[in-house]
Every structure is written in C-alpha cells, then in structure tokens.
Amino acid sequence: MENRRNQVVASDGVRAMMESALTARDRVGVQDFVLLENYTSEAAFIENLRKRFKENLIYTYIGSVLVSVNPYKDLEIYTKNHMERYRGVNFYEVSPHIYAVADNSYRSMRTERKDQCILISGESGAGKTEASKKILQYYAVTCPASEQVQTIKDRLLQSNPVLEAFGNAKTLRNDNSSRFGKYMDIQFDFKVRRTV
Numbered sequence: 762m763e764n765r766r767n768q769v770v771a772s773d774g775v776r777a778m779m780e781s782a783l784t785a786r787d788r789v790g791v792q793d794f795v796l797l798e799n800y801t802s803e804a805a806f807i808e809n810l811r812k813r814f815k816e817n818l819i820y821t822y823i824g825s826v827l828v829s830v831n832p833y834k835d836l837e838i839y840t841k842n843h844m845e846r847y848r849g850v851n852f853y854e855v856s857p858h859i860y861a862v863a864d865n866s867y868r869s870m871r872t873e874r875k876d877q878c879i880l881i882s883g884e885s886g887a888g889k890t891e892a893s894k895k896i897l898q899y900y901a902v903t904c905p906a907s908e909q910v911q912t913i914k915d916r917l918l919q920s921n922p923v924l925e926a927f928g929n930a931k932t933l934r935n936d937n938s939s940r941f942g943k944y945m946d947i948q949f950d951f952k953v954r955r956t957v
C-alpha cells in the first residue's frame with residue numbers, strides 16, 4: 762500500500778515536472794526548430810521565433826544552423842561568464858548562442874585538423890557585422906596567445922572602427938550599414954594549445 766502511494770506520488774511529481782516543462786515550452790518555444798511538431802509550417806516557425814524573441818531569446822537552432830534575431834538593445838549575454846559557459850561544451854548542452862557556433866568551429870578545426878568556415882548571411886540590419894564581432898571577441902578571450910599574438914588580436918578588434926569609418930554609411934535600414942562585403946581569415950598556430 763505504502764509502495765503504491767509512493768508510486769502515485771512519484772507519478773504526480775513527474776506529471777508536475779512535465780506540465781511545467783510544457784508550460785515553459787509554451788512560453789519560450791523550442792530552442793531548435795527541428796523540435797517543432799509542425800516543423801514544415803512557416804507560421805509555426807515564425808510563432809516560435811516570436812515567442813523566443815519576447816523572452817529576449819534571440820538565438821534558435823535549426824540543427825547546426827543558428828538563427829539570430831536582432832534585439833536592437835544590449836542584452837547581458839556576451840559577458841566573460843557567458844564565454845566560459847560555452848567553452849569546450851557540446852553544441853546542444855547549452856542554450857543556442859553565437860559563442861556555441863564559434864566554439865564548435867574551433868574544436869572541429871582542432872579535432873578534424875581542417876579549416877572551418879562560418880557563413881553569416883541576412884538582410885541589411887540583421888546583425889551580421891555584430892555577429893562577426895562577437896565571434897572575434899570570443900576567440901580573443903578564449904584562445905591562448907603569446908604576447909605577440911595578443912597584440913595582433915587587439916589590433917584586429919580595433920581595426921573594425923577604422924574599416925567602418927571608411928566603409929559604412931547610414932541607410933534607411935541601418936544607421937551603421939557596411940557598404941562592403943567582409944571576408945575574415947583567422948589563422949591559428951597549432952603549437953599554442955587551449956585546454957578544452
């Protein structure tokens with residue numbers, strides 16, 4: 762009898778947990794579009810994006826692709842603590858983030874010993890330039906560097922405003938629109954190791 766009561770309590774507990782997970786899912790949507798029940802529906806896609814955006818969750822995966830919505834405000838999601846949280850951690854263990862993409866590419870480069878490419882695309886004002894800066898900042902903070910490399914890292918980050926001064930302009934869509942395409946090539950020295 763006692764056992765049966767425990768079982769009932771346990772299943773009540775599980776039910777409560779499932780219900781709260783479902784409520785959370787209703788509120789913030791799913792963090793990977795492939796988890797949508799109606800994953801071929803554009804309306805369901807947009808609705809999921811909208812729910813997450815309302816909760817300041819600007820990143821969502823489609824498998825290994827990251828979808829990002831420009832928040833047009835500063836979110837506290839780019840701190841050093843956040844960088845540490847994504848460092849060396851598997852893609853799906855933490856919530857979607859541009860740092861997860863950056864870290865995954867870095868680790869793939871090391872384990873597969875192959876060049877990696879991060880392609881950022883979107884309409885004007887979508888946040889491509891900001892995303893590329895976040896990636897650079899992530900590598901600057903989390904990758905090991907000799908003093909000489911550190912200087913180069915700093916210069917690389919500081920080169921952005923100079924490039925923007927010459928190549929950016931205010932448009933109807935974006936106050937700081939890049940009027941040029943950007944190709945960045947980051948070279949890593951395999952002798953300098955990061956503990957992942």
Ligand SMILES: Nc1ncnc2c1ncn2[C@@H]1O[C@H](COP(=O)(O)OP(=O)(O)OP(=O)(O)O)[C@@H](O)[C@H]1O
Pocket residue numbers: 831832833834835836883884885886887888889890891892935937938939940
């Ligand atoms: N992750 C973000 N957090 C906060 N604000 C952002 C973010 N991404 C973009 N923004 C804001 O949106 C503005 C436009 O972003 P950005 O210049 O990166 O767009 P873009 O896609 O590179 O546009 P374009 O193609 O016109 O150059 C930024 O100046 C910034 O104010």
